[in-house]
Amino acid sequence: MLDQDNNNNSNPEEEEAHISDEKKDESKQKEDEHMRLGGHTPLATILRLSPGPLISQIVNSLYGVIDSMWVTRFIGEVGLTALSVAYVIDNTALSFGYFVSTAASSEISYLLSNKAYDKINQVTADLFRICIMIGMLIPAILFPSSKPLFRFLDAGDEVIKKAFDYVIPLLSLNVVTCFYHCVCGVLQAEGRTWTYGGAQIASMILNMVLWDPILLYLLKRTIGSSLATEIAMFIPGFIILILIFCHKFAAKPTFKLFKNCFIIETWEAVKIGLSALIMNISVVVPTLVMQKFIAIRANKINQYDMVIAVFNALTRLYQLTLCIPMALNAAYLPATSYAFGLNNKRRVLWLTWHVLWIGVTWGIFVMIIISIWPGPIAKIWSSHPDFQHWAKEMLPVSFYTIPLCTVKFIVISFLQATKQATKAMITSIVTELVSLPVFACCFHYIGNNDSPTRIIYAYIVNDLFSTAVCLCVSGTTFFRFFKDIKNGNTKDEFPMKEIVEEDDDDSQRVIPEI
Numbered sequence: 001m002l003d004q005d006n007n008n009n010s011n012p013e014e015e016e017a018h019i020s021d022e023k024k025d026e027s028k029q030k031e032d033e034h035m036r037l038g039g040h041t042p043l044a045t046i047l048r049l050s051p052g053p054l055i056s057q058i059v060n061s062l063y064g065v066i067d068s069m070w071v072t073r074f075i076g077e078v079g080l081t082a083l084s085v086a087y088v089i090d091n092t093a094l095s096f097g098y099f100v101s102t103a104a105s106s107e108i109s110y111l112l113s114n115k116a117y118d119k120i121n122q123v124t125a126d127l128f129r130i131c132i133m134i135g136m137l138i139p140a141i142l143f144p145s146s147k148p149l150f151r152f153l154d155a156g157d158e159v160i161k162k163a164f165d166y167v168i169p170l171l172s173l174n175v176v177t178c179f180y181h182c183v184c185g186v187l188q189a190e191g192r193t194w195t196y197g198g199a200q201i202a203s204m205i206l207n208m209v210l211w212d213p214i215l216l217y218l219l220k221r222t223i224g225s226s227l228a229t230e231i232a233m234f235i236p237g238f239i240i241l242i243l244i245f246c247h248k249f250a251a252k253p254t255f256k257l258f259k260n261c262f263i264i265e266t267w268e269a270v271k272i273g274l275s276a277l278i279m280n281i282s283v284v285v286p287t288l289v290m291q292k293f294i295a296i297r298a299n300k301i302n303q304y305d306m307v308i309a310v311f312n313a314l315t316r317l318y319q320l321t322l323c324i325p326m327a328l329n330a331a332y333l334p335a336t337s338y339a340f341g342l343n344n345k346r347r348v349l350w351l352t353w354h355v356l357w358i359g360v361t362w363g364i365f366v367m368i369i370i371s372i373w374p375g376p377i378a379k380i381w382s383s384h385p386d387f388q389h390w391a392k393e394m395l396p397v398s399f400y401t402i403p404l405c406t407v408k409f410i411v412i413s414f415l416q417a418t419k420q421a422t423k424a425m426i427t428s429i430v431t432e433l434v435s436l437p438v439f440a441c442c443f444h445y446i447g448n449n450d451s452p453t454r455i456i457y458a459y460i461v462n463d464l465f466s467t468a469v470c471l472c473v474s475g476t477t478f479f480r481f482f483k484d485i486k487n488g489n490t491k492d493e494f495p496m497k498e499i500v501e502e503d504d505d506d507s508q509r510v511i512p513e514i
Contacts (some may be wrong), residue, residue, distance in 0.1 A: 009064075024188065042350035045335050046328065046358075052188065052196030053330030057323035059204040065316050068227055074216040075162070077382065081305050082162035082222055084312030085155045088288045089146050089167045090226075093174050095280035096134045097181035102333070103273030104185030106416055107265060108251060109334035112189070113341030119265050120250065124186060125257035126266040131182050135175025142171050154295040154304065166222035173230040180237035183244060183301050189334050190250050200237040207232035257505055273414045275424035279412060279432060286436035287315070287464075290455055293444045297452040306386040306450050311334060313381045314398055321366045321399070323358040324407040329413050337416035345481040345489075359406025370399045390452070397456045401463035408463075411470035418477060427473050431466035439465075450457045 040048060071079040083090075087120045100228040105128055146167055149162045171175075180203075211231050215224030244251060289313060298307035334353045339347040370377060378391030408431060415424035439458040448454055 011376055014201075031118075032088060043333075043354045046331050046351060046354050048401070049188075049191060049193050049331035050327050052200070054192030054327035055197035056184070056200040056330070057326045059200045061321065063208055063229070063318060064203065065380065067212055067229075068312065068316055070212050070216050070221065071225055074213075074220060075318065076307050076382070077305060078158060078311045079154075079162060079222055079314055080381070081233060082159050083152050083313070084291070084308050085159055086146075086163040086166045086222075086282050086290075087312065087315060088149060089142055091284045091287070092179060092281065093138055093142060093167075093170050093275055095284065096138060096174065097177040098280050099177055099273040100279035101181040101185035101188075101273075101277035102132055102416070103127060103269035104182055105188045106272045106337050107269035108186060108189035109191075109418075110337040110341045111265060112250065114337045116265075117250070117252075119263060121253050121264050122257055122260060122263050123269055124244070124251040125253040125260075126262050127182050127185075127269065128179070128253065129258060131175060131178035134178050137172040139171045140168070146171075146195055146275050148488070149288075153291055154299060162222045166226050166260065168223055169227040169230050169388050176234050176237065177228050177239065179218055180233040180273040183237055183240040183262055186244065186249065186251050187240070190332060192249070193331070195240075199240060202236040203232045206235060216263070231336045234345055240379075240505055249492075256378070266506070268419075268421075271421035275412065275416055275421050275428055278425050279428040281433070283432055285433055285470045288457065289440050290420060293455045294452045296444075297450060297455065300450055300454075303386065303452075306384070307390050309382070310390040311377070313378065314394055316368075317377070317395070318398060318402075319404060321370075322439075324362040324403060325409055327353040328359050328406070329409045331355075332410060333413045334416055336414065338417050339363065346485050348414075348418070349485075352410060353412050356406060359410065360403045363403030363406060367402050368372070393453045394456050397453060398459055401460050404463045404467045408470050411474045414474055416478070420477070421472060423471050427470060431469050433464075435465050435469075436462045 068080055068083060071083060075082075101377060104124070107123055108120055111117075146164055149161060150163050155163065184196055184199060187193075187199070207228050211228035212225060215228050218224065243249065244252065245255075287463060291308070294311055297306060298304045332351060336348055336351050339351065341343075374392045374395040375388055378388055378395065381387070382509065412424050412427055413429065415421070439461045441456050442456055443458050
């Protein structure tokens, strides 16, 4: 009896100690989140958050290059042409993955700055439900439109067959793509850049080294390439998803949250994600128009297969060179959303400045390299004389204004991070969806009607136009931020004290000054 009484008396103390330990762990986790997103200087924050997105961008871009090399080896140049024809469908399906990734990265990091952990859990669960809905919607829409679209691009029967083969796994398993990018967005929102990068490396190794060559060798069909991509995303994505539901990260969704209605913060996330979706779709539609005009001109000179193959290589190379600006953009968005949530406008401006100068410097370096050595670079794909001829004509022109691309990406992310989703959406539509097709039409219908290279000059004019529009749109917000800083209507960079949480007895714990 005495032993039982002693046990009963000690239980409350043990429970209190256990609760205290849990709260300490929770407090430590929140301090870590603050340090990752806002506890270092702006440049250090960008450099610390960039490795994961940089690995992701390099992996995705290298995959495009190496995949096209595997396809050329096992199927031939006609396989490369099929990949180019299927690019519009491929990128459209992938854009929805970037949609949920951007929504998660921006909104969850913003909620972290306000310590709204219950809302973070619900937003995460809501985004998972959106992934399921997208996974059912995409195949229903894009499967029926694939072959008519390929015919619109003047592809022959053999190319159409191989292109449709390629998109079957991409559309059927789009739910895998969405979940993979969503969980990566959650990791990026929490500043877990190395975990994010590790998932990308695992996916890269599984894809480029294992599944892609094996399936292409066994099947001798383009379906092997896209199926390898989905398998490679499924394995690390599924592991991260399990860890999220095991509450190993700040986002701790539960299955019972799937029964709740969407909360307001989820719709805010969707609005931000929509601007990213429109930006990506806005790249797809103009690319379709550009490829159509290039195909018309290539058919006139009986060079369709080679010119479209070069256009595919150009697209892959362009994606590879954009890895630095896109990685900076992915690191910039959660860090800026977090700073804006803390009303630290000075930090927002410094973050913006650092990503701009780094991205523009990289763009100048890329432009110089490709302008000097287009031929040797093109030999990565093919040494065929016709391929080399068109590569030397088309590659340098495509990269003359690549330094300006960083400005467009960062300004749109700046608008997203500062809760101007509608303005970001409109800017994306104007600078991509509308302007590039208009300029392409001008170059197609005015002047020389035979040269495919002439259409490429539309990229130069569009980059100049887009940069001017983005600077004009964001100028008022930058001016307001400078004015607020001058008037003291902003939070100082350091020291920074943030309330971690309120206990049940209304006591407050504070993160130490950093």
